[in-house]
Amino acid sequence: MATIYDVAARAGVSPKTVSRVLNVDAPVAKDTKRAVHKAMDELGYVPSHAARSIKSNKSGLIGLITGAISSAEEGSAAAGLPELHIVQGAQAVIERSRKTLLISDTGGRLERVPDLVRTFQEHRVEGILYVADYHKPLDVELPAEGTPKVLVNCFDDFGTPAVVPDDEAGQLGLTRAVVEQGHRRIAYLTLAPAQEATRLRLSGYRASLAESGIEFDPALVQATDLFGTAGEHQLIWDALEKFFASDEPPTAICCGNDRLAMAVYGILRRRGISVPEDVSVVGYDDHRLISETLYPALTTAELPYSAMGARAAQILLELMAGEAEAPSERIRVGGQVQHRASLVAPAVTVSKNIISLKRRKEE
């Protein structure tokens, strides 16, 4: 690869003058400039990032650690992939700041994180983003004390800046949309109860019921603990069984995520229950591959991954520039409710509690 000296020799000037042409930081005569550009073109010269960064002590690099790329492998159809939208959101912001994003993958093995961080340090990254695969407490130690860091989709107890989804508000809004359609018997098929998201969303669900004067019925909440494992269809089947065994069966079912909703669609229909005529179904995540493709299309709450990534990157850049203090509280990013065909008003029936007269037709 050609160096600045080769260019200088070919153009008949000193290396420093070539440097001046490259960086436009001092006046250079027109003719000289032209000769230098010509020499650069002919040699296919590209300045060396390494040489520059060694001198300037600035790498222009931002490190991002994720399991997105490989977590797609673990388990069966693990949640994984959507987390990639976080990377996408961050990428877009960082690109604009003329920094380069160095993406590293844990390969699903957390014990690799220290190695990855070390590689980042060798490259003298100026900031680090750590992206978790779902909303949870931080489960690794991140070395590299001097370097600004932002957590995404996770949080710790030591005040590291963190950007997380606002699960509570999301489920509140979504459940509100269900209530507004006239439903009052609303089942909730949750993800694993231990998950941060489940806890927060359940709280949003209850808040919505409370504000509408609907009594919370524990029988209408079932967890699909082993979600993602081989027997999950059976598990979901059993949970739905319980819902419909009730003498006041639900007219709407909230699912822990879109993927769960997809399985529910199939099982409901096998049982002869139509969506949305007999029961409305809503998901969570707005995983568009699913939500837009399912028939009928799925009403769901957006998990604002892209926005979270962008926000995190923005905070990181500010920290790096010393323009801002680290935020003292977790940043919660809210998402929209996406209303689609799977949610309609309940059919006109006489239940013990309510007579719904509304009925909306969906095409």
Added chain:
Amino acid sequence: MATIYDVAARAGVSPKTVSRVLNVDAPVAKDTKRAVHKAMDELGYVPSHAARSIKSNKSGLIGLITGAISSAEEGSAAAGLPELHIVQGAQAVIERSRKTLLISDTGGRLERVPDLVRTFQEHRVEGILYVADYHKPLDVELPAEGTPKVLVNCFDDFGTPAVVPDDEAGQLGLTRAVVEQGHRRIAYLTLAPAQEATRLRLSGYRASLAESGIEFDPALVQATDLFGTAGEHQLIWDALEKFFASDEPPTAICCGNDRLAMAVYGILRRRGISVPEDVSVVGYDDHRLISETLYPALTTAELPYSAMGARAAQILLELMAGEAEAPSERIRVGGQVQHRASLVAPAVTVSKNIISLKRRKEE
């Protein structure tokens, strides 16, 4: 950040000795070694990649260009994401070779590629992987002549090494599996006919029919040209309509991909047709989020993205090491057929052509 000089001063030795401890390339006395390690720990010293690579003229970096990360945004639920498995496969191989992968995203805008390549060149990447979002001819120009390159999921006419899916063999195997269940009226709902994948798979589909003595019926092939757009459900509905209007309707439907199969599930059921009792459905891609979650689970052909990424990385590493010549032909990677509940023998019926007596029960 501490330098090798700081470490040397603290340990009371010369920088060169510290370098020797780091690289174990010459004998160092035990006591000296211990003192140096102590100093490194205390200072939190991490060697500078830039300084090393400037001297050795080796960056240890491999550049990868993809649209995976952002293409998830474009269109609605664009195909995008699965291509990430290619990145994953490549990552796993490259990691083992102790190189660092520099991932760049086009943000869906091809015109950015030259910029990305330039950034790669500034970092002196030793090899480049270009990953396309679906099987197609290369649609950009890749500069950086001296650098070894491998195309993945795309190909050009200039002999650049390319790794692509073996769509023809894949569809052949899949259709064969359908035929082996006893089906003889097999519909095929393709993706856009202009696509490389559609062309090749159609050829595999016909090859399978031919080898089984089943006559090709053009009425059983419909394209969903506008797949991925707003009106797609309607389009699929119409296509299915045509299939079932036939006086010899299909007993199995091959779909262009899993996503299409997901939409087909919903529409078939709405029409009162059960999967797999009334008609078997198969997809393509083995997008496990879909194929394993759908109820009943979907029989499909694996699109071996991970293997393709791994193979491409392997070839690139060999090219970089000068161990191998560039392969003169495209490398076609085959995938497995994944047999799941959506494919069963056709129901016992008397058709004009065949009486099928087999019947397999699925749970």
Added chain:
DNA sequence: CGGTGTCATGACATCGGTGTCATTACCGTT
């Protein structure tokens, strides 16, 4: 016409490592 300021350019040191070569101390041989 001499002093001063600006333009254009180059010599040289420097960033953080590593390759080359030199130096010293100590070992075993003959």
Added chain:
DNA sequence: AACGGTAATGACACCGATGTCATGACACCG
């Protein structure tokens, strides 16, 4: 005892860029 060989270490140059300072050529001013 003199010699050759190896272990352990350091001095110094160099990789490819850029910051600092110096220099020569003009142009402008009084």
